[in-house]
Amino acid sequence: KAGVTQTPRYLIKTRGQQVTLSCSPISGHRSVSWYQQTPGQGLQFLFEYFSETQRNKGNFPGRFSGRQFSNSRSEMNVSTLELGDSALYLCASSLVGRGNEQFFGPGTRLTVL
């Protein structure tokens, strides 16, 4: 069974631009979550999608948005990039249920110059 895939793996953008990151979950997984990982703030929850609906949202500004398609693939978008958005963005998918494991992709390393 293929794991969670994220594209692209690396991205360099400049301030003010926007970026779209993609995540393909494990087949059969309907929940997709996004996390931002930085040295200063650690791992922070961005949002979670289930059946094309955003079910949970973390404390990030509105510049961060996402969506999920009918095949469970998900994208996240960051508009008007800031230097502080430089981070590793991790996607995770899971079957829904108490204590179910979330399977993480390798991440997209975003650098904002």
Add this chain to the structure above:
Amino acid sequence: GDSVTQMEGPVTLSEEAFLTINCTYTATGYPSLFWYVQYPGEGLQLLLKATKADDKGSNKGFEATYRKETTSFHLEKGSVQVSDSAVYFCALTLSFGNEKLTFGTGTRLTIIP
């Protein structure tokens, strides 16, 4: 709100030493608890989990017991190997229908031959 407090690193041990990484949590309700591991350049992998009080999660020689009375989930291993060098994250999720993982700050472990 819910939170996870994890032993600060970095931790450096000699091969075959005993490992403990402390983790305590604050949460409403009855969380599920997890230890994830991140190897250099990779995403997170689930190491072990426990979904109710007194459960013991174990995997690859690592163990952790869900202690409700002390709100703790300490990670232990009797004899570490160089290949255990990685960053370890303690995390929790709150309830069914809420896939959000709340992470601790991570502990970097280095094992010296």
